[in-house]
Amino acid sequence: IYDVGAGFLILILISGFRHLLRTTAWYHAIERQERRIRFRDLFGIRIAGEAVTDLTILGPLLGETVKGVTLAKHVTAEHSASSLVVENLAYGFSVGLLVISGLVLFITEFPLPDSVRAGSFAAVGIFFLAGCLIALVVKKRYRVASRIFDGLKKLDLRWMERLHDKREKVILFEENVYSFWHAHKGASILILLLEMLSVFSGVVEAWIILSLTVHRASFFAAFMVETVNRVINLFFAFVPMRIGVDEGGAALVLKTVGYGAVEGVSLAIIRKIRTLFWVAVGLVMVSHYS
Numbered sequence: 001i002y003d004v005g006a007g008f009l010i011l012i013l014i015s016g017f018r019h020l021l022r023t024t025a026w027y028h029a030i031e032r033q034e035r036r037i038r039f040r041d042l043f044g045i046r047i048a049g050e051a052v053t054d055l056t057i058l059g060p061l062l063g064e065t066v067k068g069v070t071l072a073k074h075v076t077a078e079h080s081a082s083s084l085v086v087e088n089l090a091y092g093f094s095v096g097l098l099v100i101s102g103l104v105l106f107i108t109e110f111p112l113p114d115s116v117r118a119g120s121f122a123a124v125g126i127f128f129l130a131g132c133l134i135a136l137v138v139k140k141r142y143r144v145a146s147r148i149f150d151g152l153k154k155l156d157l158r159w160m161e162r163l164h165d166k167r168e169k170v171i172l173f174e175e176n177v178y179s180f181w182h183a184h185k186g187a188s189i190l191i192l193l194l195e196m197l198s199v200f201s202g203v204v205e206a207w208i209i210l211s212l213t214v215h216r217a218s219f220f221a222a223f224m225v226e227t228v229n230r231v232i233n234l235f236f237a238f239v240p241m242r243i244g245v246d247e248g249g250a251a252l253v254l255k256t257v258g259y260g261a262v263e264g265v266s267l268a269i270i271r272k273i274r275t276l277f278w279v280a281v282g283l284v285m286v287s288h289y290s
Helices: 007-029 039-055 059-071 077-109 114-140 144-154 158-163 167-183 185-213 219-235 245-256 261-289
Strands: none
Touching: 007 039, 007 077, 007 185, 007 261, 039 059, 039 261, 059 077, 077 114, 077 167, 077 185, 077 219, 114 167, 144 167, 167 185, 185 219, 185 261, 219 245, 245 261
């Protein structure tokens, strides 16, 4: 860890660049006529939401809610929610491409224990099926949220009485999400490219950490580490800071591709220190935008 030294500033800049890319994607996911928020404020809201995601057991459920509620002070609630969904769909698509390609390489290139191989195949299948399902829902414009809303109303729950006039807003939110990809094809392509760059920056970050600590960097190893990191982020999203699981995943991957488990643990810890920096900034933003 001490070998990183001043190189830690590079890691801060790379992770900041990743936040900047995703903020830009989010900014373009907001309808042009609804962009009544400064870019720097949107960046601050994103950092605040990510801090809440990293620190709480509710993870992205609470973090994304913080983003949406805070943005809703500047745009309508429907457009706030739909912009978040559009941005996260694009991000999920980019992560899915990375994970599927990385896991396929991982399975085919290395002799793995049966349990690890089975888990890798399962992860590939889950990501592929999830991607197909989401694409089908968006293409066919299935009213998932409004149907859930109607189903809850049929249960005659007492607290649903306060939401009886919200159905039109739910429908508007869904229409904003589905129509965005068809009405703004240029912006959609830009958002996807930005999200892919943000995902790829994680590979670059892992490569730099290996260069600084092991002095034997491998782009392939960095790609594998980032692949497993994204899978961990998905399945352990509700573990604060993903304590323990990041270290175990990185150690397993680097040991498999010819490094030592210690290097994997060190890489994960260095990333956690970097995350703590942005969590501290995010908490300042939380107090600012509260």
